[in-house]
Amino acid sequence: MSLHLTGTAAEPELLALPWQVLLEEWPAEVTIALPRGISRHTVRFVRGSRAILAVKETSELAADREYALLFELQRRNAPCVEPIGVVSGRVDAHGEPLPGALVTRRLAYSLPYRAVMSHSSAQQLWPSLLDALVLLIVKLHLLGFAWNDCSLSNTLFRRDAGEFAAYLVDAETGQLHPSLSDGQRRYDLETASLNVMGEFMDLQAGGLVPEDLDIIEIGEQLTQYYEHLWMTLTEPVYVEGDDRTPIHTLVRTLNGLGFDVAELTADATTPGPGSRISIRAKVVDAGHHRRRILRLTGLDMEENQARRLLNDLDSYRLMQGYGDNEKAAARGWAAYVYDEVLRRIPAELASRLEDAELVHEVMQHRWYASERAGHDVGLAAATDDYVLTVLAHRPDDEAVSVDEELV
Numbered sequence: 001m002s003l004h005l006t007g008t009a010a011e012p013e014l015l016a017l018p019w020q021v022l023l024e025e026w027p028a029e030v031t032i033a034l035p036r037g038i039s040r041h042t043v044r045f046v047r048g049s050r051a052i053l054a055v056k057e058t059s060e061l062a063a064d065r066e067y068a069l070l071f072e073l074q075r076r077n078a079p080c081v082e083p084i085g086v087v088s089g090r091v092d093a094h095g096e097p098l099p100g101a102l103v104t105r106r107l108a109y110s111l112p113y114r115a116v117m118s119h120s121s122a123q124q125l126w127p128s129l130l131d132a133l134v135l136l137i138v139k140l141h142l143l144g145f146a147w148n149d150c151s152l153s154n155t156l157f158r159r160d161a162g163e164f165a166a167y168l169v170d171a172e173t174g175q176l177h178p179s180l181s182d183g184q185r186r187y188d189l190e191t192a193s194l195n196v197m198g199e200f201m202d203l204q205a206g207g208l209v210p211e212d213l214d215i216i217e218i219g220e221q222l223t224q225y226y227e228h229l230w231m232t233l234t235e236p237v238y239v240e241g242d243d244r245t246p247i248h249t250l251v252r253t254l255n256g257l258g259f260d261v262a263e264l265t266a267d268a269t270t271p272g273p274g275s276r277i278s279i280r281a282k283v284v285d286a287g288h289h290r291r292r293i294l295r296l297t298g299l300d301m302e303e304n305q306a307r308r309l310l311n312d313l314d315s316y317r318l319m320q321g322y323g324d325n326e327k328a329a330a331r332g333w334a335a336y337v338y339d340e341v342l343r344r345i346p347a348e349l350a351s352r353l354e355d356a357e358l359v360h361e362v363m364q365h366r367w368y369a370s371e372r373a374g375h376d377v378g379l380a381a382a383t384d385d386y387v388l389t390v391l392a393h394r395p396d397d398e399a400v401s402v403d404e405e406l407v
Contacts, residue, residue, distance in 0.1 A: 007067075007085020007103065011048045014103065019090050022098060023057045034106070045106060052106040053084060060088045060100030062172055067102055069171045076143050077287070079136055080168035081107055081156070107167055109354045110156040113199070116164070117208045125164075126209055130196070130218070132157060132166035134225045137192060138233065139286055140168065146184045148173040150192035152199045159353065161304035161360045189226055193219040233259065236280040239266075247279055258286040258303045296330035299338065301356035309356065312337065312363050337379065344383040345391070352396045362386050 003019055018026055023042040032045040032052060042057045058066075063086045070083040082105040090098035113129055129152065137150055147154075147168070154170035177184070197219045203209045232253065237246040251261055260283065267278045289306035293299055296313070316337060317329035341359045342350070353361070366382030377385075 002089050003087070003091075004089045005085055005087050007083070011050075011053065011084060011103070013046070013048050014053070014085070014087075017046060017055075019087060019101075020092055020098075023055060023101070048084075048105075051108070054081070054104045054106050055087075056102045056104070057099045058102060058172070060086070063088070063100040063102040066172045069174055069176065070104065072176060073140075073143070073145065073168070073171065078140060078143055078145065078168065079166065080171065081105065104169075107156050107158065107169075109357075110158050110167065112156060113152040114203070114208075116157055117203055126200070126203075126213075126218075128163045129157060129166075130222055131225065132160075132164040133192070133196070134222060134229060135286075136166035136168065137188060137226060138229050141180050141185055141188070141230070142233070142283065144177040144179050146175045146177065146180055147171075147188050148175065148191065149195070150188050151195035153195070158302060159357050160302035161308045161357065162364070163304050165302045165304070185230075189223055192226075193222050196222055229257070232257070233281075233283055236278045239277040239279055250279065250281055254281060254283055255288045258288050258290075258307075259283040260288045260291070296327060297334045297338070299334065299356065301354075305356040305360050308360050308363070309338075340379060341383050344380065345387060349387065349391050352391060352394050358391075361390065365390065 005014055017030060023044045026044055030046060032047060034045045034052070044055050046053050046055060056063075067083045067086045070080055073080045074082060084103040084105055087101040087103065090100065092098055116125060116129065133150075133152060133155055136155065137147065140147060149170070149172075154168070156167045156169045157164045158167070159165075197215050200209060200213070200215050200218050204211060204213060204215065237250050239246050247264070254261055261281045265280050265282070267280075287303055289310055290301060290303050293301065293306040293310055293313070301309070313330060313333045316333045317323075317326065320329065320332060322329035322332070338359050341362045342355055345358060350358075352358075362379075362383050365386040366377060366379065369377045369382055369385060
């Protein structure tokens with residue numbers, strides 16, 4: 001049996017890894033200590049040619065299947081980790097077979113939920129984690145993906161303008177269908193509710209959430225938010241006569257949630273004058289604001305970051321007299337606001353947050369500082385004060401020591 005490495009990206013460093021031994025025995029000099037969530041499999045991080053890679057030890061069959069699922073989810077723009085390759089044909093020094101491995105690209109600036117909640121300032125972050133997880137489940141369900149093991153543990157979180165964006169990191173139990181039945185969705189939701197309640201009990205036992213937090217209510221909140229969001233995205237609205245306000249409201253609501261509308265279908269329940277028309281929207285993958293700011297500036301970021309920074313861009317356009325020339329305003333904003341903030345961040349602190357989150361926090365800091373001062377304090381002064389009073393004291397998500405590693 002010979003070692004086989006198949007995948008979508010050239011990562012020559014993978015060939016030099018000690019595949020002849022189990023991952024749990026890999027020496028420290030070939031791995032990188034980063035936080036990882038609770039997993040039934042052994043996971044190690046290694047440095048690739050272009051990014052940090054995660055290697056998960058599992059059966060060859062499971063690795064092949066999960067690789068194919070992640071590849072298809074990526075093709076459909078689902079929020080998930082990027083599959084890099086599958087390793088098969090491993091044997092030890094005595095020729096005995098070893099498990100296969102799945103290799104994925106580590107999601108930059110991402111953290112498992114326990115790492116997010118381990119910071120002393122994170123006691124009130126759990127509602128944002130739940131909201132992000134529910135939105136992820138809904139996005140996957142719209143794509144016809146039944147997760148079958150929804151949980152915080154199988155999710156990675158990135159900061160997103162004071163909130164969080166959630167990404168699927170473990171798809172081994174998942175299944176892709178043309179669409180999901182109510183029963184499939186209900187099973188995922190019940191599984192998520194039970195898993196999350198168990199995970200919050202664990203957080204509670206570790207003193208990471210308040211002791212008086214009602215764990216049962218957590219599960220109920222998750223279910224209620226999912227049902228509200230799913231209904232908003234999929235249920236029809238009704239138009240009476242010539243009133244088109246419900247249609248405009250529906251589109252704005254869906255755009256506000258980050259979804260674009262691919263098409264609208266109408267069914268008249270009673271033909272003729274005074275008809276009542278049912279309007280149903282077909283939504284496409286989330287990322288409405290993300291796509292808009294990418295089109296205008298070439299900057300790629302999370303959805304909430306894009307939404308908040310687009311507001312600042314629109315204000316800049318009006319204040320600078322660009323009128324309706326949105327593209328020219330975007331070029332000016334990117335050069336004299338976005339890039340200017342990043343230029344004023346000291347190099348030793350620049351990695352503590354990704355660029356878009358840094359700029360968002362500076363914009364927010366400027367607003368509060370200006371409100372206190374009674375006048376606009378200016379971009380330079382706000383950035384410098386943010387660096388001194390906030391960023392210098394913020395933990396670095398991308399520089400986690402061995403002592404902080406979660407296994």
